[in-house]
Amino acid sequence: MSIAELQKMDVVTKAVPTAQPLRKIVIAVDGPAASGKGTLARKIAERLGYAYLDTGALYRAVALAVLEMNGDPSRVGDVMLAVDVVKRNLTLELLASSLLRRPDVSEASSKVAALPEVRTELLEFQRSFAKNPPGEVGGAVLDGRDIGTVVCPDADIKFFVTAKPEERAQRRFNELQWHHPLLTLEKVLADLLQRDQRDKTREVSPAYPANDAYLLDTTKLSPDEVLDTAIYTVQKKFLGATDDHA
Numbered sequence: 001m002s003i004a005e006l007q008k009m010d011v012v013t014k015a016v017p018t019a020q021p022l023r024k025i026v027i028a029v030d031g032p033a034a035s036g037k038g039t040l041a042r043k044i045a046e047r048l049g050y051a052y053l054d055t056g057a058l059y060r061a062v063a064l065a066v067l068e069m070n071g072d073p074s075r076v077g078d079v080m081l082a083v084d085v086v087k088r089n090l091t092l093e094l095l096a097s098s099l100l101r102r103p104d105v106s107e108a109s110s111k112v113a114a115l116p117e118v119r120t121e122l123l124e125f126q127r128s129f130a131k132n133p134p135g136e137v138g139g140a141v142l143d144g145r146d147i148g149t150v151v152c153p154d155a156d157i158k159f160f161v162t163a164k165p166e167e168r169a170q171r172r173f174n175e176l177q178w179h180h181p182l183l184t185l186e187k188v189l190a191d192l193l194q195r196d197q198r199d200k201t202r203e204v205s206p207a208y209p210a211n212d213a214y215l216l217d218t219t220k221l222s223p224d225e226v227l228d229t230a231i232y233t234v235q236k237k238f239l240g241a242t243d244d245h246a
Contacts, residue, residue, distance in 0.1 A: 025050070025139030026130045026154075027234070028147035031161035032196050032207065033106075034168035034175075036218040036226060040161055041143035043227045048141075048234070051133030053095075055144035055151065056109065058122045060100035061086045063108035073108035076117055083121050090125065092134075103180060110195045113145070116204040126151045145199055148210035157234060160209035161226070163219040168192060 027044060031037035038054055045052035062082050063073055069085075071078030086094075099105065112118055126142065130152050133140035142151065148158035163171075169189035176183055199207040209215060214233055218226050 024131065024133055024137070025156050025238075026152050027139065027141045028152050028155040028158040028210070028213075029141060029143040029161060030145055030147050030149070030159070030207070030209065030213065031143075032145075032168065032199065033192055034172040035161045035163050036171075036223065037143045037159075037161040039223050040159070040216070040218075040226050040230060041141045043223065044230055044234070045141040047227070047231055048139065049137055050139040050141050051129070051135060051137050053126065053129045053133075053140065053142045055122075055126050055142055055147065056113075057095040057100055058086075058090075058125065059113040059118070060105050060109040061090070061094055061097075062118060062122075063112045064097075064099055064102075064105050066112065067104060067108055073111040076115055079112055079115055079118055080121075082112075083118055087121065087125075103176060103183070107191065107195075110198050114198055114202040114204075119146075119150075119204050123151065130155075145207035146205035148213050149208065150205045153210070157237060158210045158213040159216055159230060159233075160213040161216045161218055163217060165189065165193060165196070167219045 027041075027050070029037045029041040029044070038056075041054070042052055044050070062079065065082035065085050066073045066079055069078070069082060071082060073079060126144075126147075130140045130142055139156075144151065148155055148160070166189065169185060169192050172192060173183065173185045173188045176188070196207075214230075216226060216229060221229075
C-alpha cells in the first residue's frame with residue numbers, strides 16, 4: 001500500500017502500543033547499509049519473541065512520500081510536508097511495504113535522514129516503540145544507524161554490524177539485480193560509498209558505533225553464524241552462559 005493510498009484512507013491509528021507495567025528489554029542493532037543488520041535484528045526478535053522495528057523504514061516511508069508528492073528529498077520544506085503525511089498514517093503495514101525497497105527510495109531516504117528536522121520528528125515514535133513494544137512481549141529489537149547512540153542510548157545490549165564495502169555492495173546487487181537488470185555492481189558500490197559518507201558526516205546523529213556496542217563483522221559470516229554470535233552475547237549478559245551458542 002503506497003503513501004498516496006494511505007493518505008486517501010486517512011488512516012490515523014498508529015502502531016504505538018499503550019504503556020505496560022514492566023520495563024522491556026531493548027536491543028539496538030546499528031550498522032551501515034547492506035551490512036546484515038536488518039536480517040540480524042529480525043532473527044534476534046524471532047528467536048527471543050520480541051517486537052521488531054526497522055527504523056530505516058520510517059525514513060524510507062518519508063522518502064517515498066516526498067517522491068510521490070514530486071518533492072525534493074534534500075529540501076526541508078518538501079520533506080516536512082511528507083513527514084506530516086507519514087506521521088498521520090503511520091502503521092506497521094506501511095513500514096513493511098515493498099515499495100520502500102525501491103532503489104530511488106533508498107537513495108532519497110539517505111538524503112531525508114540527513115535532515116535534523118526529520119530525525120527529531122521521528123524520534124518519539126522510535127522511543128515509544130522501544131519502551132512499549134506491541135503485543136505481550138518481553139522486549140524490542142530496533143535496527144538503524146543511531147539506535148545505540150541517540151534513539152536508545154540506554155539499550156540493554158547494543159550491536160554494531162559491519163562488513164567490507166565490496167561485500168555489502170555484492171549483497172545489495174544480488175538483492176536488486178533481478179528487478180533492475182541494467183544495474184551494475186560498480187554503480188551499487190559507488191552509491192553505497194556515497195551513502196556511507198553522508199551517514200557518517202551528517203550534522204545530526206552521524207552513524208558510528210556506541211562506545212559500549214558489540215562489533216560484529218559479517219564479511220565472512222553467514223546470517224546463521226552472525227545470529228548465533230549475537231544470541232550467545234545476549235545469553236552471556238542475561239543468563240550467564242559461557243559456552244553454549246544455541
